[in-house]
Amino acid sequence: MKLFAHVNAYSVDETIKLLAKYEGTAKLNAGGTDLLGVLKNRILPNYPEVIINIKSIPGLNTIEEDEEGINIGTLTTLADIIASPVIEKNYSLLKEAAGTVASPQIRNIATIGGNLCQDTRCWYYRYPDEVGGMIKCFRKGGKTCPAVSGENQYHAIMGAKKCFAVCPSDTAIALIALGATLTIAGAEGTRTLPVEEFYTPLGSVLNSGEMIAAIYIPKPSSVAGQRFLKFTLRKPIDFAIVSVASIITHDQGVCFDARIVLGAVAPTPVRALKAEEFLKGKELSEEIAAEAAGLAMAEAKPLSKNAYKLEIAKTLVKRLVMGLT
Ligand SMILES: Cc1cc2nc3c(=O)[nH]c(=O)nc-3n(C[C@H](O)[C@H](O)[C@H](O)COP(=O)(O)OP(=O)(O)OC[C@H]3O[C@@H](n4cnc5c(N)ncnc54)[C@H](O)[C@@H]3O)c2cc1C
Ligand code: SF4
DSSP states (O other): OOOOEEEEOOSHHHHHHHHHHHTTSEEEESSOTTHHHHHHTTOSSSOOSEEEEOTTSTTOSOEEEOSSEEEEETTOBHHHHHHOHHHHHHOHHHHHHHHTSSOHHHHHHOBHHHHHHOOOOOTTTTOOTTTTOOOOOGGGTOSOOTTTTSOOTTSOSSSOSSOOOOOOOHHHHHHHHTTOEEEEEETTEEEEEEGGGTEETTEESOOTTOEEEEEEEEOOOTTEEEEEEEEOSSSSSOOOSEEEEEEEEEETTEEEEEEEEEESSSSSOEEOHHHHHHHTTOBOOHHHHHHHHHHHTTTOOOOTTOTHHHHHHHHHHHHHHHTTO
16 A cells, blocks of 8 residues: 555544645545445545545434434445335335445445445555556546456446446445435535436546535325345455346336336446336236347447346346336
């Protein structure tokens, strides 16, 4: 690890001032479960000069419910989300997704804000600097993506143009299905943004002077069925090959509203809008579920070694729709 300065922040305002003071050379540290590995392996093209510890900010780890929804502080750990009776009762999709992340030890430390902002897991991007030098791919300011003609079995099968790394966050797709919004603090004050609009092909819309302060989830209808499915190669501790989150509302087997979000298939989480539209008004059956799954993946264009992900994604969407009939 290279040397860096370490500063404790004690409020969101102070964090924003520190980010402005260090002008793009600082990184926030929440649980550190992703950041410390990134620093240790020196994978960033610009090594941070300052680490701002935000765990020292009081009051950002609370889950507060009112009649309209819940507000989750960015420092709330995944373990606290899983243990929350409020989340279990009305927002079980988020509990399910958080429960599949990493291991109990990591979930005890990892925060929800950090899970949303974690860096990509592409193995070319993560290649340690000390083993033969950093791979300067497109995402690091280079001119090529070695995954396109290389080992691309875990990469994107849709929605990618230059970088084919997938968004690894499991909680992101649950929050998008739930219609959650972020409270983002910056030099100009705070802004709210749907989680659905947070991700970009090379990361997120967050600029170097901003941080996520909280996540708000509107209360879903009590008759909406919430489900999360994830396919991994290893059962304990593994990132998704494909994950799917959905909220489907139906009356006596007829769907009247659906939100379906796919993870690990593209650089950003993907709303299956065509499948959602198709399901509305349909009586849910195996045939309808299979058709919805086909529509969800209609725009997929797998790379040389990852066509298998397409079949897994279709199967998960189909199971998810059928599981709610
Ligand atoms: C072995 C292992 C297995 C894993 N498996 C999974 C998995 O299956 N599914 C999954 O989704 N994740 C998985 N992860 C990733 C893990 O969930 C993340 O490391 C963790 O959630 C990050 O949270 P943190 O609080 O530790 O973030 P940190 O490591 O502290 O930060 C991560 C990044 O987010 C930034 N950041 C943190 N908080 C904020 C904020 N409030 N505002 C702006 N930026 C912020 C930091 O600057 C840093 O760039 C795995 C990680 C490991 C090590
Ligand atoms: S997929 Fe993206 S992160 Fe991975 S090597 Fe290609 S450009 Fe780099």
